[in-house]
Structure formats: structure tokens, C-alpha cells
Amino acid sequence: MFRSELAWREFYADVLWHRPETARENVDRKFDAMPTDSGAEADRRFEAWRDGRTGYPIVDAGMRQLLAEGWMHNRVRMIVASFFTKDLHLPWWRGARHFMRHLVDGDLASNQHNWQWVAGSGTDAAPYFRIFNPTAQGERFDPPGDYLRRYLPELRGVPGKAAHRPWKLPDGPPAGYPPPIVDHATERADSLARYDQVNPPPTDPSRRSRVYPVIGVSGGSVSSSQLPASGR
DSSP states (O other): OHHHHHHHHHHHHHHHHHOGGGGTSOSSGGGGGSOOOOSHHHHHHHHHHHHTOSSOHHHHHHHHHHHHHSOOOHHHHHHHHHIIIIISOOOHHHHHHHHHHHOTTOOHHHHHHHHHHHHTOSTTOOOTTOOOOHHHHHHHHSTTOHHHHHHOGGGTTSOGGGGGOGGGSTTOSOTTOOOOSSOHHHHHHHHHHHHHHHSOOOSSGGGGTOOOOOOOSSTTOOOOSSOOTTOO
8 A cells, every 4th residue: 555655746746747737726627627616605615614613523634634644544634625626616736736735745736636637627537426425434444433532622512423413412513613604415415516517427327336446635645545533
């Protein structure tokens, strides 16, 4: 795995050397035609994501860890990047810029191109239509909710797995914690419709749910099948 990640780092460095414009522009230029959101509502959603106040605990825990420590686990980087581009419909370069401002291990080539991999516009960004369910990802990689409670003090009184769905608590989310700013199912459908504008939908419906290998969102971190509750 370590050698594989080194190979990806060198690959993206080579891509950036030959195509320096891809630090700011889509590798796959047909994605220039895919609509992304802008304006006051988009700015409000960006700020909620940036500050870790989206109402999706795994996203918020990761973003608050980034602000506090300048780092987050590779799995969480992919989750928050997918949420940014496919639930909030914001342009990948805006999220990548925020990462570069805060990551202690930020590497321009790896960061920009792995954000594009998540967004679907990068090199071999297959499947471009893969959209993480943030709640399901949190439940899968942090089943007891320990990672959430470490970085989200509002949820420290919520026991076990219930911390992943605070909106389902009898009295709703705890005081100070926001409800979800978007509905994932609605935004997933919207995102797929936007992708279909630049890429025809797959002829094989099963491709929309097939599991594919994943790579990191920034250089220096290694993909893992388990999210460590201890942070690093």
C-alpha cells in the first residue's frame, strides 16, 4: 500500500508538470460544462462545510479536525470532498484551496488531482458517478461514534451509534448542533442529473453501486479500511 501511494504521488506530480493548468482547471475539459452552484446560498453552504456545521456528523468531525490539527484521515478526506462536490454542488477547486490552506501534509499535485478524482473531472476518475452517503460511511468506519464525539462536543452526550443520526433523536439534535443543511437523497439525484449532462448514464445499472478501489485526497496519507478513533 505504501509503495502504491508513492506511485500515485509521483504520477500526479508528473501530470502537474506536463499540464500545470490542471492545478486550477479540469483535467477532463468536458466537465467545464457541468453546472456548479454559486451565489449567496452556495457561500452559506461552503461556510457550513468549512466550519464543520453541515449537520452530517462525519463531515463535521473531519472538518473540525482539519481546523484544529491541520490533518484528517484519508477516508474522511474522501467523504468530505464527495459531500462538497456532490451534495453541496460546489466547484472542486474551492474545496481544494481550503485543504491547501490548512493541511500540514498538503501537496499541490496530489491535493488538486485527488480532489478532481473525487469530483469526476480528473485522470481516470472512474466511476465519476460514485457518491458517498456520508451517514453510511460514518457508520461503517466509525461504528461506535468515538471519532464523532472526539471532535464534536455537542454530541458527547449521545451514546454509541446514535451519534451518526442526531436528527433522529427523540428531541432532535442536541443543543448547538445543526440539523442537516441538505437532504442527501435529493442532492444525490441532483448530482447524477448534472453528471448526465456531460457524460451519458451507464448502460449497466449495476455500475452505479459497484465498489471500486479508492485513493487518497491528499499526498502523504494512506487509504485504510478502518477509521482510527484516536485521530492520527
